[in-house]
Amino acid sequence: MILNNKIAALPLLIVIGLFILCGSTPQVYAIAIEEQVTIVFTSGMAEILLDRGQGGLGQLQTLLQSLRTHKKNVIFLHGGNALSPGILSMNDRGAHMITILNDLNPAAMALSKSEFAHQEDNLSLRTFEAGFPLINCNIYDPLTQGTIEGIYPHHLLQVGNMKIGVLAVVDPEVVSDYLTQRILAKNINTAVTRNTKILRDKGADIVILIADLNMDNFNANFSNPPVDIVLLDNLAGTPDFTQQGNSLFELKGHEGHAAVIDLDIVKNDSQTRWTATAKFVALNDYPIDPEIEKKITMYLGQIGDILHEKIGTTWTPLDTSRKAVRSGENAFANFTADTLREYYQADIALINGGSFRANKFYPAGSTLTSGDLLKELPFHNQAVKLKVSGKMLKLILENGLSRINEQKGRFPHISGIEVTYIPNNPPMQRVRSIHIKGKPVEPETFYTLVTLDFLANGGDGYEVLINAKRIVTVGKTRLLWEYVKNQIVKEETISPIIDGRMQALHP
Known part of the structure; x- marks a missing residue:
């Protein structure tokens, strides 16, 4: 958790795979209001042809449906790395992934480096097919000085009585690593600070940053991030879920896994406080949703017997x-x-x-x-x-x-x-x-x-x-x-x- 300097950090209990966190941000309200929010965070899973025992989008849908049935406010945030690489992405540039993700209904999806594997024009096409916002605030088109067509710099969610802002950044090396055609990268710290202020001005009680960075890169860019919760998307390493500071989560090597973060939020006349309980979930522990399985089978049928x-x-x-x-x-x-x-x-x-x-x-x-x-x-x-x-x-x-x-x-x-x-x-x-x-x-x-x-x-x-x-x-x-x-x-x-x-x- 990243705290305003006026509010002291609450104690933090760390258990392997389980984190109890407390936090606060300054707001002004006449009476105390409470809300429970569950965040499901994952990324990747661009490959739909899975090996035996590997968890994927079908199992993720089962997890989401279970949580949405039993919990009041569930927010699914996708960290990106979803449109490529994959066995079908060579042909449809990730269009099949957007169709499947539409069924999973994410509240927002961040752009990660692999979203640029098929260049900006194809990415813009995918945004128009998506029933959810794709977000990024540190990549821009120098011709328009704005975001790539179809991409939003941030997103504000109304969740019960709370407003939750979400923004995302991608590693600036995407420009050289993926030979992008016409985009440039802004300073990450500047972009996050500016967009966090916009979200605060719109009434955000909590601001969440999704960052396509590893822990070292994140720390090199931020000494005191202006946001409340940070979700780092790091595909390197073995599957793990770690934490640094009070509200910074890092998912490592997490293909086939998801983080489930339960927030208990209280806002009163002087501040907003929350307590978060988080766990790392292996998706192969869940059955495959039959509708998603049917859709994946249909897509794999397009390339026929060549797979086997x-x-x-x-x-x-x-x-x-x-x-x-x-x-x-x-x-x-x-x-x-x-x-x-x-x-x-x-x-x-x-x-x-x-x-x-x-x-x-x-x-x-x-x-x-x-x-x-x-x-x-x-x-x-x-x-x-x-x-x-x-x-x-x-x-x-x-x-x-x-x-x-x-x-x-x-x-x-x-x-x-x-x-x-x-x-x-x-x-x-x-x-x-x-x-x-x-x-x-x-x-x-x-x-x-x-x-x-x-x-x-x-x-x-x-x-x-x-x-x-x-x-x-x-x-x-x-x-x-x-x-x-x-x-x-x-x-x-x-x-x-x-x-x-x-x-x-x-x-």
Whole structure:
């Protein structure tokens, strides 16, 4: 809870998975008014093709219906990361997700970085299909100096006798990470302060901020946030629900989970106070709502039998969890990079860790399907062949390693070269050596590199690739997952391994 300086914080009791919080904000009322409000907060779940035992939108609907039946005021707030990546998002740019979310009836949905995966125009189209407001206050269109068309900077809810304001911010790196076409980011603190004041002026008793930031980024932007409750949406890490301060919640790695926060609010002639009890809920503990299941089955039917098409077997275990593909060399990423390099006869191949999205473990002996690859590599990436110097190659790798401790999607997966690096060195000073065919890479020698058009255009901080000479844009009718599928079909059985091509040193 974030308190006005005039009001002292109430004691806080912390129990694993359960938080008791108290708070207050200044208001003026003649008599005391009480209200009970339940907030359901989650994000992600853009993938509707779920593995056995995984919780998703169908179970979330069951949870919401149960709470709405037994509690007076239930507010469902969605933290974003819902429109991409997903097995159907490649085709409809997230339209199916809006249709399903309309049935779940969120009070508001925040924009997170992945909402920009299909660019601003498609995002605006989704807002017109939505029966709920999509909100963000720190991204703007410089042509109009306003929000993106269809996006609201904040939202005010009338909940019983209380007014609850909701606003949201997204990590400003969305502009470079997703190669947005015409948006810029405002200072987060300034945007939140301004919109909180607007909500207070409209009579908000409590203001909630949804932030697509991890705890470190949040603390770097705020020392004393002007809001009352903060909901941090952090997809990194294992599922967890943590708290810092009095009203700051962080959901980590929470695909298939939701937070349920019960607020008991009292406002009188001098202030508004609340007590909150919060818990972290695993959605797979709930049955699937039949209507949502019917809708998901209909959508999956659009891509037919391809989902279950068996294409081969892996004789080695594969781990595509978020941490595994964003913090070090990875067996399946090696196989993917090798496939691309060999197909286009390039000296080097480069793929970013953010390309892999299934977040899944495949035991040795697993049968692989086309559906597995669609979930792993769900983006419309085309191949681009470039010429890069050895000097440029070092800068490329330094960028890929610059955010390794944050598990950013830019981590470089390579083929054709061997790299040693020191992860604890300062950013842009981590590459120790680069070898190709056993010999050091020469700074002035040029090499052919095949990569993804997203990276070649400067995505994920790879701006240095913009200046590389393009030999040809290849694979215009083939997506990355199709190259991998064809190679698996050709080999029938694969045995990807970590072979030391990206070796971390700890001197």
